[in-house]
Amino acid sequence: MIIAEKKPLPEVLGMLEGSSEVLVLGCRSCTAICLVGGEREAMETCEALALHSEIKDKGWKVRSLTVERACEREFLTPLNGFKGTVVSMACGVGAQVVQEHCPDARVVPGVNTSNMGAPEGTGTFVERCAGCGDCILHLTAGICPIARCAKSLLNGPCGGSQNGRCEVSPDTPCAWDQIVKALERQGRLDLLDANIPPRDWRPSRNGGPRRIVNAEASPGDAQRRWREGE
Ligand code: SF4
Ligand code: SF4
Numbered sequence: 001m002i003i004a005e006k007k008p009l010p011e012v013l014g015m016l017e018g019s020s021e022v023l024v025l026g027c028r029s030c031t032a033i034c035l036v037g038g039e040r041e042a043m044e045t046c047e048a049l050a051l052h053s054e055i056k057d058k059g060w061k062v063r064s065l066t067v068e069r070a071c072e073r074e075f076l077t078p079l080n081g082f083k084g085t086v087v088s089m090a091c092g093v094g095a096q097v098v099q100e101h102c103p104d105a106r107v108v109p110g111v112n113t114s115n116m117g118a119p120e121g122t123g124t125f126v127e128r129c130a131g132c133g134d135c136i137l138h139l140t141a142g143i144c145p146i147a148r149c150a151k152s153l154l155n156g157p158c159g160g161s162q163n164g165r166c167e168v169s170p171d172t173p174c175a176w177d178q179i180v181k182a183l184e185r186q187g188r189l190d191l192l193d194a195n196i197p198p199r200d201w202r203p204s205r206n207g208g209p210r211r212i213v214n215a216e217a218s219p220g221d222a223q224r225r226w227r228e229g230e
Contacts, residue, residue, distance in 0.1 A: 004113045038089075076102075
């Protein structure tokens with residue numbers, strides 16, 4: 001899932017200067033699971049903005065709304081024609097889709113989008129995938145060296161690992177230490193004999209914005225209809 005954290009309220013307030021109608025938009029997907037952008041957080045932010053407006057006599061008309069997934073336009077019909085300011089509690093993807101759906105609105109981010117990761121205990125989320133576009137998890141015991149090694153080494157460890165911790169941050173496990181131990185458990189240490197060759201990074205972010213076309217998508221697929229402008 002996509003991991004995000006809340007922006008400090010003063011930063012959000014600074015983005016609202018000149019606004020009159022403000023809609024705080026929550027998303028029930030990733031940012032809700034991260035506990036930063038779901039219905040509850042959208043309502044809390046809405047209350048904080050309304051209070052600020054009242055105290056500072058801003059005259060903002062503030063309300064909140066939470067949709068199933070802000071990154072899919074089929075869930076954004078309640079925003080049709082909206083021309084005020086949207087404080088997006090969705091990730092950066094959702095915020096951009098909302099802006100495309102409401103071209104006359106001003107969409108501002110209420111969260112900082114960080115990475116693709118997974119929960120690791122209550123309220124803790126850790127990066128797991130860098131979206132490199134050419135997955136090699138089959139060579140690394142299911143542990144991503146690109147996202148989880150501080151140096152994104154394809155052939156590790158680097159030599160700085162101590163007691164299973166990364167030399168860059170002792171709070172972080174060394175990904176390559178984990179990979180070697182996992183390969184040993186799986187009886188696949190032979191994989192370490194062959195170096196992983198230099199990568200072709202073109203499928204990664206280096207080639208500019210990526211477009212994935214799923215040829216098996218059904219004709220009724222909402223995203224495809226949207227891309228085709230139906
Ligand atoms: S190898 Fe690439 S696609 Fe696979 S988990 Fe790592 S970053 Fe993600
Ligand atoms: S100590 Fe491990 S995780 Fe840290 S940079 Fe070196 S190989 Fe990567």
